[in-house]
Amino acid sequence: MNVPSQTLLIRSARLMDRAGPADILIEAGRIAAIGPGLAAPPAARMIDARDRLATPGLVNAHWHSPMQLSPGTSDRMNHKVFMWENQVDTANRSQEEIYLSAVIGCLQMLKSGTTSVIDHFPEQGFGLDDVATVVRAYADCGMRAVVALRIFDGEYSDIVPPPDRMSDELREALKTGNTLAPRPMRDSLDLVRAAIEKFDRTAGRIRVFPAPSNPVRCSDALLVACQDMAERLDTGVHCHLLETRTQAELAARAYGRTMVEHMEAIGAFSGRWSCAHCNWVSGPEIAIMGRRGAVAVFNPESNLKIGSGIPPIPKLLGAGVPCAVGTDGASTNDNLILQDAMQLVAILHRAGEADRRRWVTVDDAIAMATTGGAKAMLEPELGRLTPGAKADLVLYDLSAPWWVPLNDPAQQFVFGERGGSVDTVIVDGRIVVEQGRALTIDEKAVLAAAKSILPGVRSRNAGVRAIAEAVAALV
Numbered sequence: 433m434n435v436p437s438q439t440l441l442i443r444s445a446r447l448m449d450r451a452g453p454a455d456i457l458i459e460a461g462r463i464a465a466i467g468p469g470l471a472a473p474p475a476a477r478m479i480d481a482r483d484r485l486a487t488p489g490l491v492n493a494h495w496h497s498p499m500q501l502s503p504g505t506s507d508r509m510n511h512k513v514f515m516w517e518n519q520v521d522t523a524n525r526s527q528e529e530i531y532l533s534a535v536i537g538c539l540q541m542l543k544s545g546t547t548s549v550i551d552h553f554p555e556q557g558f559g560l561d562d563v564a565t566v567v568r569a570y571a572d573c574g575m576r577a578v579v580a581l582r583i584f585d586g587e588y589s590d591i592v593p594p595p596d597r598m599s600d601e602l603r604e605a606l607k608t609g610n611t612l613a614p615r616p617m618r619d620s621l622d623l624v625r626a627a628i629e630k631f632d633r634t635a636g637r638i639r640v641f642p643a644p645s646n647p648v649r650c651s652d653a654l655l656v657a658c659q660d661m662a663e664r665l666d667t668g669v670h671c672h673l674l675e676t677r678t679q680a681e682l683a684a685r686a687y688g689r690t691m692v693e694h695m696e697a698i699g700a701f702s703g704r705w706s707c708a709h710c711n712w713v714s715g716p717e718i719a720i721m722g723r724r725g726a727v728a729v730f731n732p733e734s735n736l737k738i739g740s741g742i743p744p745i746p747k748l749l750g751a752g753v754p755c756a757v758g759t760d761g762a763s764t765n766d767n768l769i770l771q772d773a774m775q776l777v778a779i780l781h782r783a784g785e786a787d788r789r790r791w792v793t794v795d796d797a798i799a800m801a802t803t804g805g806a807k808a809m810l811e812p813e814l815g816r817l818t819p820g821a822k823a824d825l826v827l828y829d830l831s832a833p834w835w836v837p838l839n840d841p842a843q844q845f846v847f848g849e850r851g852g853s854v855d856t857v858i859v860d861g862r863i864v865v866e867q868g869r870a871l872t873i874d875e876k877a878v879l880a881a882a883k884s885i886l887p888g889v890r891s892r893n894a895g896v897r898a899i900a901e902a903v904a905a906l907v
């Protein structure tokens with residue numbers, strides 16, 4: 433991406449927390465000042481924002497770029513079935529396929545007001561060349577991103593039927609076509625360390641984190657090594673956590689205590705961790721998360737679509753756990769509209785909670801999608817419109833029907849608008865979307881190239897297709 437960092441003066445924008453319009457001055461990638469009638473520095477580019485709402489760019493704190501070729505492929509699938517079906521669509525990708533899959537997701541996010549993402553990438557074994565490609569996708573698109581490298585050294589025992597229920601076909605297929613066969617811990621750790629050394633802080637806005645796929649699929653040594661690496665190299669750690677009831681049961685059986693109690697006991701849990709889902713966390717685990725400051729990342733659309741559970745959001749908020757939201761991948765949630773996730777985290781519990789004072793508020797939901805996500809990315813200067821903050825912001829066109837009449841911008845942001853009125857998107861002080869059009873990527877060419885990729889990937893993965901069919905017959 434060649435859009436340079438600019439000095440920008442946004443004139444007369446509406447802000448959620450101000451009655452009157454205000455100007456926003458952006459210099460060297462940061463918000464330099466906010467207030468009425470700011471003086472324009474020489475050579476500042478002016479943006480007329482009358483009838484525009486300025487908000488911080490949203491942070492999608494859990495996504496999988498490899499799944500972006502798979503919207504519309506997995507209705508009425510539970511977690512076990514979807515996980516294997518998804519292998520057929522994501523394993524053995526070419527570099528071009530990895531790149532396009534990430535870029536079409538970036539386009540969807542930027543054009544709907546999301547400026548940052550944590551990409552839990554990929555799932556199967558990978559190499560440095562794959563990391564280079566996905567980092568290049570974010571650099572080209574102009575997004576802020578964490579590439580969270582997904583590693584594991586144990587079996588995916590949560591998604592295969594118990595041994596006594598396995599068919600002979602499945603046993604046979606797993607021997608030859610298992611794309612999720614673990615590789616030695618040392619190899620994974622060496623690879624992640626090399627990727628961090630080579631790509632972390634690319635373009636000043638792309639981070640690389642270690643990311644255990646799911647702690648229940650990892651040895652204690654691997655989890656501790658991720659925590660140590662994060663401390664040493666100043667990164668976060670991203671993971672899935674207790675998405676399904678099966679994962680909670682496996683943890684209890686393996687450790688004689690809950691997953692989070694175990695992680696804390698072995699020294700592999702801290703405020704550097706962000707944990708996607710948290711559907712099955714127990715009371716003691718919630719207390720640990722609050723005490724340690726680990727971030728819970730909710731993905732309510734994904735959870736509801738595949739029936740994996742409902743996160744105890746009011747309890748986590750009540751315990752002081754930092755909370756964020758994500759979309760999850762396109763197999764379990766076919767769009768990347770983060771406003772949908774904000775709405776669901778606000779209303780998911782209302783029918784079951786008689787005391788309306790305990791309901792999640794609109795402000796809670798917005799905080800999760802901005803400052804909460806920023807915490808998960810280890811970016812304390814992100815997610816707010818204040819002087820000194822990183823200049824990632826979005827201008828929404830208030831003349832669009834979703835905003836008229838404008839009674840309460842925050843409520844209409846969470847419950848009404850769905851990204852369709854995004855006019856201008858700025859990331860790191862650079863304009864990346866203008867009048868609703870992406871400036872950084874040739875959208876037409878990317879979409880044309882991505883259209884016909886999937887059949888080729890599927891034909892490469894016949895071995896894992898046999899596993900997916902055998903599992904689907906059993907669960």
Ligand SMILES: [Zn+2]
Nearest residue numbers: 672708760761
């Ligand atoms: Zn996920």
